Amino acid sequence: MPENSSLPRDELRATVEARRDLGPEYESALVESFLEKVDGAIQARVRAEVAAQTGHGPPPPGPHGVPQYGPPPQKQKQQGDGMIPIALGSLGIGIPLTAIAATQAGPAGLFLAWAGIVVVNIAAALGRRRSR
Template structure:
């Protein structure tokens, strides 16, 4: 029987976490292995140890899964890892495209072309800002 760690309350901050009590089935299994070793003799020792370790591995894996689930369940939303966003890349890209676009628009379309080019750049940045706000 594996203790369901996810249903337990986390310890107070700064308090040491006590180790979980060993499951009674694990103690009973170990006692049974020791008794079988006494009855069967040293010839079966390797097989008995392997069998016990296999059962122990299953129990440890279940405990680890429960602990991970408990940690994920109790993790406050503010501690979520921050995702990289493209705000810096968009700003640098806008400036990088804006320089040659300014030269082309000013040479070909004069002031109205310049307004149109920079209006498009501003519109793209504004649309990105609005989409980021709606994702939060």
């Protein structure tokens, strides 16, 4: 058996760990990603076997040492990738905004500042959901 036979096992372990970390709402995306990787590994093995049987030289190795034909597959963006900068930016802006709002406008200003941050995050999440 080729040395890259551990690829599906390693990918499956990583997918299960990611599912534990991210929760069930990302399960379908994780399964799709895992199946694409396994499918790519199978296709690469079949192509390598065909190349070996037809007498053509081995193709250049791709990721994980698996022979690869044609252009490399495009990396698929995970669903939550665009939300991380928004969440971190909200926290970064929220800290000084909290201090300013609390000292200048009191509890009402503090509430208004954080309500604005929450509205921006909800709008971003809904916008990403609609674009899928």
